[in-house]
Amino acid sequence: MRKFLYAFLLFGVFYFSIMMISCNAAEHFEYVITEDNRAVVTKYTGRDTVVNIPSELGGAPVCTIGAESFLGCERITAVMIPESVTSIEEYAFEYCTSLETIEIPEGVTLIGCGAFKHCAALKAVNLPTSLSQIEMSAFENCGSLERIELPDKIQEIEESVFSGCVSLKETVLPSKVYEIQSKAFRGCISLTDFSMEYEWVTISDYAFENCIALESFLAVGAPTQIGTGAFTGCTDLKRVKFGEAGESFCFSWGIFYGCTSLEHFTIPAGVFSVEDNLFAGCTNLRTVRIPGGTRQIGDPLFTGCENLEALYVDDNTYALTYARQHNLPYIIYNFQFGDVNRDGKVNGIDAGLLLQHLAEWDVNMDFDAADVNCDGSINGIDISLLLQYLADWEVKLGKI
Incomplete structure (x- = not known):
C-alpha cells in the first residue's frame, strides 16, 4: 500500500511539473483567437535565449506569428516555429539582434515586411518550399547572413529585401523570378557573382547599387527593363551579360554609373533606347558594342570615360551616325558568332x-x-x- 502511495505521489509531482512547464511557456506569449479558432501570437514576454513557440495556445493551433510580436527581443539566439504556422507577419522579429538561427517549417507561405530586419547575428535561414512571398525589407540589414536560397514559388524579389546584407556571398534564385525590385541587393558588399536564368525579368532602380565586390553578372533570358542606376557604384564589375531583349526595351539612366572596372560591354540585341549617362564614370571603359536596332542614344553617354577606344557599330545605323556626330572612335563591325576578337573573321x-x-x-x-x-x-x-x-x-x- 505504501509503495502504491509513493508511486501515486511521484506520478502526481511529475504530471504537475509538466503542467507547470507547459503553463509557464504559454504564459510568456500573448495571443488572440480568431473567429475560425486559430491562435495569433501578438507578443512574447519571456526572457529565454532559446524560444520554442508552442503549437497551441488557448486550445487553438498557432497559425500566425503576429506583427512585431518579438520586436526588440535582443536576448533571443534561436527560435523554433511550430509546423502549424502559415505566416510570419511584418516586423515580427525586427531588432532581434542576437538571433542566430530560425527554424521556419514547411507550410509557411508568407514572410512579411521587415520580418527579420536588423537581425544582425542571423547567419543562415532555410526557407521552406511552401513559401510563395517574401515582402519588402524582410531581411534588410541582416549583416551576418551569408547565403540565401529562394524556393521555386518565389516570383518577385521585393524592394530592399536583402539590402545591407554585407556578408551575403551566394544567392540561389528560382527560374520563375520575373522582377528584382528597387534596392533589393543594395549594399551587399560581399556578393562577387550573380547569375540567374529566366524567361523575362525586370531589374528595378538601384537593385544592385554599391555591391562593390560584384565582378560578374550573368543573366540568361530576355530582360524587359533595367532600371535607373541598377549597378551604380559596383566598382569591381567587369563582366555583364544579358540575353536578347524584347521589343522597345530601354536601358535607363546611369545603369553603370561609376563602374570603374568595366572595360567592355555589349548592349544586347533588341535594345531600342539607351538613356543618358549609361556609362558615366566608367573610367576604364574601352569598348562598347551597340546593335543595329538601337534607335535612340542619350547625350552625354560616356562622361568621364577617358580610356574609350572604340564603339563597335553596324554600317548604316543610328549608332554609326551618333559616333560620327559626337567624334567618338568607332569600328564598323558585322557581328558573327565565333568572331571573338571582332576582326570580321573566325579563325x-x-x-x-x-x-x-x-x-x-x-x-x-x-x-x-x-x-x-x-x-x-x-x-x-x-x-x-x-x-x-x-x-x-x-x-x-x-x-x-
Missing part, C-alpha cells in the same frame, strides 16, 4: 582567345560571339564547337 585567333578565357586569363573578347551555342554561358562546349567549325565539320555557330 584560330578566336579559338585561342576563348581558350585563354576558359583558363581564367583576362582577355578582351566579345562574350556574345563566344557563346556559339547560345546557351547563355561560355564553356568547353563553345570551344569544342568552334574547333569543329574551324576543322570544316558540319556544325553551325549561333542559333539553329
Whole structure:
C-alpha cells in the first residue's frame, strides 16, 4: 500500500511539473483567437535565449506569428516555429539582434515586411518550399547572413529585401523570378557573382547599387527593363551579360554609373533606347558594342570615360551616325558568332582567345560571339564547337 502511495505521489509531482512547464511557456506569449479558432501570437514576454513557440495556445493551433510580436527581443539566439504556422507577419522579429538561427517549417507561405530586419547575428535561414512571398525589407540589414536560397514559388524579389546584407556571398534564385525590385541587393558588399536564368525579368532602380565586390553578372533570358542606376557604384564589375531583349526595351539612366572596372560591354540585341549617362564614370571603359536596332542614344553617354577606344557599330545605323556626330572612335563591325576578337573573321585567333578565357586569363573578347551555342554561358562546349567549325565539320555557330 505504501509503495502504491509513493508511486501515486511521484506520478502526481511529475504530471504537475509538466503542467507547470507547459503553463509557464504559454504564459510568456500573448495571443488572440480568431473567429475560425486559430491562435495569433501578438507578443512574447519571456526572457529565454532559446524560444520554442508552442503549437497551441488557448486550445487553438498557432497559425500566425503576429506583427512585431518579438520586436526588440535582443536576448533571443534561436527560435523554433511550430509546423502549424502559415505566416510570419511584418516586423515580427525586427531588432532581434542576437538571433542566430530560425527554424521556419514547411507550410509557411508568407514572410512579411521587415520580418527579420536588423537581425544582425542571423547567419543562415532555410526557407521552406511552401513559401510563395517574401515582402519588402524582410531581411534588410541582416549583416551576418551569408547565403540565401529562394524556393521555386518565389516570383518577385521585393524592394530592399536583402539590402545591407554585407556578408551575403551566394544567392540561389528560382527560374520563375520575373522582377528584382528597387534596392533589393543594395549594399551587399560581399556578393562577387550573380547569375540567374529566366524567361523575362525586370531589374528595378538601384537593385544592385554599391555591391562593390560584384565582378560578374550573368543573366540568361530576355530582360524587359533595367532600371535607373541598377549597378551604380559596383566598382569591381567587369563582366555583364544579358540575353536578347524584347521589343522597345530601354536601358535607363546611369545603369553603370561609376563602374570603374568595366572595360567592355555589349548592349544586347533588341535594345531600342539607351538613356543618358549609361556609362558615366566608367573610367576604364574601352569598348562598347551597340546593335543595329538601337534607335535612340542619350547625350552625354560616356562622361568621364577617358580610356574609350572604340564603339563597335553596324554600317548604316543610328549608332554609326551618333559616333560620327559626337567624334567618338568607332569600328564598323558585322557581328558573327565565333568572331571573338571582332576582326570580321573566325579563325584560330578566336579559338585561342576563348581558350585563354576558359583558363581564367583576362582577355578582351566579345562574350556574345563566344557563346556559339547560345546557351547563355561560355564553356568547353563553345570551344569544342568552334574547333569543329574551324576543322570544316558540319556544325553551325549561333542559333539553329
